[in-house]
Amino acid sequence: MKYTGLTYRPPYEADSLLLQVTTGCSHNQCAFCTMYRDVSFEMESFEQIETDLQEAARYVPDMDRVFLENGDPFCLSADRLAEIAEMIHKYLPKVNTIAMYASIRNIKGKTDEELKRLRNLGINELNIGVESGLDETLLRMNKCFTADEALCELSRLKEAGIDYGANIILGAGGAGKQEENAVATAKLLNATKPYLLFTGTTHPAEGCPLYEDLKTGKFVENTFGEYLDEEEILFSNLDLEGCFYFGLHPSNVLRTQGWLNRDRERILEEIAHRRDQLHSVLDRRPVRYGEGAIIFR
Ligand code: SF4
Structure with missing residues (x-):
């Protein structure tokens, strides 16, 4: 699995598969936060995500929960998140929840229909x-x-x-x-x-x-x-x-x-x-x- 720099997750995601789909944080300006000050925001390539999922499928084929990394992966477009979710279900068919850090601004950037579509693909329990x-x-x-x-x-x-x-x-x-x-x-x-x-x-x-x-x-x-x-x-x-x-x-x-x-x-x-x-x-x-x-x- 590829991880760039320090990887953060909530304590209650300890048993989830951590899948890097971005590096850094798209906001990176909260007054109290230094988590990603030295890491630029980038999208992970679909090729790398697929390689990571193939590896996960070999080692944890029964995994039922994925936590997307890093600071606010919900900033990705609904289309990109949907494609990632479909890839997750292809390699890890028992996954029922795809969680991640998200911000209020990330939600604002999506239509009601897009939010429902993402929910139907298992995206839920966002950490905000x-x-x-x-x-x-x-x-x-x-x-x-x-x-x-x-x-x-x-x-x-x-x-x-x-x-x-x-x-x-x-x-x-x-x-x-x-x-x-x-x-x-x-x-x-x-x-x-x-x-x-x-x-x-x-x-x-x-x-x-x-x-x-x-x-x-x-x-x-x-x-x-x-x-x-x-x-x-x-x-x-x-x-x-x-x-x-x-x-x-x-x-x-x-x-x-x-x-x-x-x-x-x-x-x-x-x-x-x-x-x-x-x-x-x-x-x-x-x-x-x-x-x-x-x-x-
Ligand atoms: S959104 Fe989260 S990761 Fe980004 S700067 Fe704020 S607290 Fe840090």
Whole structure:
């Protein structure tokens, strides 16, 4: 299998076949992201994709799920994605889901009919960096879409039968914006009903604009207490029946997971318990190491 540079995938795609169909990210400008800063965006050739699928067919012929790489393969035209999906089904006939990272802008570039056609070819469970439901935060993070645009495009996706997993960055609004950010984010999520919710906290790596803003004080990160407050407000406002919450990323102040709405009260209790555990450091800001993992002290 061919992979160019570092290859990223969500933790819950660990058992999926990772198939490179692009390199880099077509946007590559989110303020907090350095994932593809050194990799230019390119489409993988059909010849290489077919060679990779032939190899996969030899080693994992019963594979039932494929995750397309890299940063936002949903930016490809509907025709190209359809051709890739057909090739996948030819070599791996048991595949029922073709997932990938996608952006709001990628959806905007496709008609309703194209979205339905892609769904019929098994494309589903897109992983989307929504990050926040607050325009001010989206602008600061340079996502290049507004909350209204996200609502519109995610609704079109749902109408086409394509489920989406939401990535949310707790604290993306910065200190002082916890309530506003959490309430607006819950409102957007409730209206668009992701099948999966993933949270992390702000942990910009060196080399991106948010890292510079953090260093110069233009962006002030939440304290431990503020992160827990924001998470509490978010969960108090969420109504996502049947959605799986994955909150185990090491950048989270509370690492937990569960099914919504079933486990919402339990998660709220865990947040309160975490606040008690961290009572002596609630006013401190996190110190982190790789992947934003928090050092608790
Ligand atoms: S967060 Fe995603 S969409 Fe934004 S630059 Fe990074 S890879 Fe691209």
